[in-house]
Amino acid sequence: MTYTVPKLKDFSAETLDKRVAELVAALEAEVNTVASEAEWKVLRDRWMARKTGILSQINEAWLKAAPAKAKPEVGRKVNEARLLIEHHIVGKREWAAKGTLRDLMLGERLDITLPGIRRPLGAEHPIIKTMNEIVSVFRNLGYSVEEGPEIETDYYNFEALNFPPNHPARDTQDTLFIANQESKPLRDRLLLRTHTSPVQIRTMEKMKPPVRVVCPGKVHRNDAPDATHSPIFHQVEGLAVDTNITFCDLKGTLDHAMKALFGSSVKTRFYPSYFPFTEPSADVQISCIFCGGTGYRDGGRCPNCKASGWIELLGCGMVDPNVYGFVDYDARKVSGFAFGMGVERIAILKYGVDDIQLFFNGDVRFLEQFG
C-alpha cells in the first residue's frame, strides 16, 4: 500500500512519534526499491517536490494545522523528518546514478586499465631538514630539545644575557622592535628575537643543572635581503651547564658536531671573539670543505674561503658568570658552555646553494631537489 500523509487527530508527542515512525518506515521501504536513475527521480519528486511532495504535505497537515501550543514540538519533529527524507534521498542518488559495480565495469564508465591519479608527495624543506639533522647530532649526545617564543621581551633577548641598556653590543643585533612599547619599562618591551640565546635563559629558569639542551628556531634581524642575508633565518642554540664543564668540553663537542655534519676529515679552529653572555668567546671555523683547507683549487685561489682555508661557522663560549646571576644558578658551583649556529649558513655549505633567498622564495623547482 502506498504511503499517504494522514491528518493528525491530536498533536501529542506520542501520536507524533508514531506518525513519524510510519513515515520513516515508508521512506526506507521506497528508497530500497529504487534501481535506476529514472526511478530515483520519481522517488525524489514524490517526497520532495516543492508544493505536492510528502515533505510539503507534512508541513501543511502537521505543522500548520497544529494549535499554537503544540507548534514548537511539532516543528522539531517535522524538521527531524525533513532531515531524514533529504538524507535518504540524496544518499540514494549517487548509487542510482552509477548502478552496481558490475554495471560499471561492463559499461564504459570505468576503465580499470587507465593509469591511476598520482598524488605527489611534498619534500621536507631544506632548512627544516638541516635543522633536524643538527638537532639529531646533539640528541645522540644526550641533549634534549627546548623551544621559546619568537616574540621576546628585551629582558630575555638582551638584559638577562648580560647586554647592559644602551650598550653598543646591542647594535650588532639589528633588532626589529614591536611598535608603541615606549610606555613600558625597557625590559618588558617586545621585539622579534634576534637570536635563539633567550631560550638559554628560559631553560635555566625552569631547570636546575645539569642542563644539556639544543634550541632550534626562527630569528629576525633588520637586514636587507641579498644573496647572503635574510631578515628571517634560523639558528640552533646549545647550552650545557654542570659541575666542572670546561672549554675542552666545548671544543670536543663542537669538533664532533662539525665532523658529524660535514664529514670526518673536517678540522675545526677556535678564533677569539666577543659575546656579552660568554667569556671567553670564540668563533668556530671549519677547514674549507671546497678546497680541503688548502686555500687553492682548480689551479687558483679558492673563492669559498677566500684562499684562507677556513670558513667561519658559529659563535660559542663559556657561559659568563653574570648570566648565572639572572637565573639563580650558583656561579661558584657550576660552569657551562653555549653555542649558536646559523642553519641557513650550514645548509648553504652542505648543499652548495649560492643564494640564501632560494630558501624563502618557495620555488618548487628548487625545493623538490631536496625530496
Ligand code: PHE
Ligand atoms: N647568539 C649569538 C649570535 O646570534 C651566537 C652565540 C650563541 C654565541 C651562544 C655564543 C653562545 O650571534
